[in-house]
Amino acid sequence: MAEITRRTFVKLAGVGMASTVLAACGMNRDNTQQLLPQPVSTPSADFVPDVEIALRAIEDRVEVRSGTQTDVWRIEGNLIKGDDGVVVPVAGSYLGPTLHLKKGQKVRIEFTNELPEVSIIHWHGLHVPADMDGHPQYAIDKGETYYYEFEVLNRAGTYWYHPHPHGRTGPQVYAGMAGFFIISDDEESALGLPTGDYDIPLVLQDRTFDDNDQFVYNGGGMMDQMIGFLGDEVLVNGVPDFALDVANRAYRFRFLNGSNSRMYKLGWSDGTPFTVIGTDGGLLEAPVTRPYLTLAPAERLDIWVDFGDRSVDTDMKLVSLPFDNGNMNSPEFPILTATIARQSTDTATLPSQLSTPNFFDISQAEQTREVVLAQRMGSGWSLNGRQFEMTGVAEEETIRRGSIEIWEFINKGGGGMSNLPHPMHMHGESFKVIERQTSSGGQTAWDTLSEGVVDEGWKDTVLVMPGQRVKVLRRFGDFTGLFLYHCHNLEHEDQGMMRNLEIKA
Numbered sequence: 001m002a003e004i005t006r007r008t009f010v011k012l013a014g015v016g017m018a019s020t021v022l023a024a025c026g027m028n029r030d031n032t033q034q035l036l037p038q039p040v041s042t043p044s045a046d047f048v049p050d051v052e053i054a055l056r057a058i059e060d061r062v063e064v065r066s067g068t069q070t071d072v073w074r075i076e077g078n079l080i081k082g083d084d085g086v087v088v089p090v091a092g093s094y095l096g097p098t099l100h101l102k103k104g105q106k107v108r109i110e111f112t113n114e115l116p117e118v119s120i121i122h123w124h125g126l127h128v129p130a131d132m133d134g135h136p137q138y139a140i141d142k143g144e145t146y147y148y149e150f151e152v153l154n155r156a157g158t159y160w161y162h163p164h165p166h167g168r169t170g171p172q173v174y175a176g177m178a179g180f181f182i183i184s185d186d187e188e189s190a191l192g193l194p195t196g197d198y199d200i201p202l203v204l205q206d207r208t209f210d211d212n213d214q215f216v217y218n219g220g221g222m223m224d225q226m227i228g229f230l231g232d233e234v235l236v237n238g239v240p241d242f243a244l245d246v247a248n249r250a251y252r253f254r255f256l257n258g259s260n261s262r263m264y265k266l267g268w269s270d271g272t273p274f275t276v277i278g279t280d281g282g283l284l285e286a287p288v289t290r291p292y293l294t295l296a297p298a299e300r301l302d303i304w305v306d307f308g309d310r311s312v313d314t315d316m317k318l319v320s321l322p323f324d325n326g327n328m329n330s331p332e333f334p335i336l337t338a339t340i341a342r343q344s345t346d347t348a349t350l351p352s353q354l355s356t357p358n359f360f361d362i363s364q365a366e367q368t369r370e371v372v373l374a375q376r377m378g379s380g381w382s383l384n385g386r387q388f389e390m391t392g393v394a395e396e397e398t399i400r401r402g403s404i405e406i407w408e409f410i411n412k413g414g415g416g417m418s419n420l421p422h423p424m425h426m427h428g429e430s431f432k433v434i435e436r437q438t439s440s441g442g443q444t445a446w447d448t449l450s451e452g453v454v455d456e457g458w459k460d461t462v463l464v465m466p467g468q469r470v471k472v473l474r475r476f477g478d479f480t481g482l483f484l485y486h487c488h489n490l491e492h493e494d495q496g497m498m499r500n501l502e503i504k505a
């Protein structure tokens with residue numbers, strides 16, 4: 001185990017700067033101190049963690065392509081307190097370790113930044129207090145440590161973590177900073193779904209290599225700013241030409257689209273349909289079947305895949321099928337090859353009922369807020385005409401704690417270059433997609449991927465295609481403070497397609 005150094009710091013400079021920004025915007029308020037809680041500068045004495053993890057962001061070199069080293073930024077982890085199996089490194093990959101937590105556990109994570117620029121980690125999909133969420137205002141410099149302390153409140157499911165510093169999320173994720181955060185709970189464990197070697201997280205990320213096998217990122221270029229970064233090959237778990245040996249039995253595959261902006265339309269090359277058991281926020285009520293899977297950036301889909309009727313030494317190939325995203329045709333990409341490598345006597349049965357999701361009822365919604373996704377002339381993308389301000393919140397972004405609301409994301413498209421999908425993500429509690437409308441102008445592109453969209457289940461990121469209006473229903477409970485909502489096309493996010501919402505007591 002690498003030595004763990006505990007650094008303490010008080011981020012007074014950051015708080016002072018934010019206050020100045022507020023004053024400059026004419027938004028200074030009496031409650032500035034409540035609005036800007038102090039970061040955890042040291043572990044708090046009255047928080048007794050069940051699990052304690054150290055994560056470090058480092059510059060490193062990894063053999064991504066065989067025989068050469070690629071410069072990466074990655075997150076390495078060590079378990080300080082807890083059971084074996086909480087922190088699982090992904091061997092031979094730039095990925096951060098897979099973290100396995102249980103609902104109800106109290107976890108302390110000390111994140112140390114050893115990169116030459118500021119960073120902060122966000123726990124994607126987790127319901128945690130505002131100052132534990134990795135908001136960009138808490139980004140720390142090289143050599144500093146941020147202490148996260150929270151209870152795992154989420155249902156069992158496939159969550160993940162990645163950096164969230166303003167303007168630099170795209171390049172940092174691209175450089176290699178991301179990992180799975182997998183939560184289990186009693187309800188899920190009782191089902192007897194495949195576990196251990198038969199439960200496989202798979203993150204899809206596109207990359208472009210130069211002649212020296214280094215990652216190429218042009219997030220600042222005009223086209224990338226508009227469309228988002230698109231790499232020319234797809235890595236799975238950080239590995240090109242990903243191959244997997246499986247037994248002829250049932251598996252749980254957990255797909256995460258960890259790409260900056262690329263969408264996927266996953267299909268088995270022999271046309272085998274998919275049995276979906278989970279989405280962003282955990283298990284569905286019951287399995288659903290899809291001919292292919294549409295996966296926008298940051299979305300997750302858990303599938304039950306049964307190789308039981310396959311012969312040993314046969315292959316199944318997973319590809320991303322061609323589709324029209326409204327702006328361009330996405331070509332076919334190879335994703336992975338699964339080789340049925342061994343006989344198994346295990347016979348698992350897919351449960352017909354998976355979970356009790358306890359969705360809210362639409363009648364509980366107190367109001368509907370509209371969020372228009374659009375370009376801002378000459379300066380990237382916006383939400384209701386506004387772009388990100390570090391601590392700025394509009395009146396219409398202020399929410400009473402405990403309220404249940406409908407948020408309607410409206411992608412008017414607009415034709416040409418601005419006809420792009422926006423995967424909209426909300427921090428905090430998960431939501432339910434309750435309505436999706438497609439304009440006649442958006443129908444053609446939508447038809448090329450609609451059958452693979454899974455709007456069932458709890459979600460934290462929802463695909464909004466050009467010409468669509470999508471309504472989601474969610475609660476804004478428990479924690480007050482600033483939380484983010486944004487497009488998870490990371491180049492759009494970095495250009496300001498992100499806003500705060502403030503939950504007030």
Ligand SMILES: [Cu+2]
Binds near residue numbers: 381421423489492497
């Ligand atoms: Cu976007």
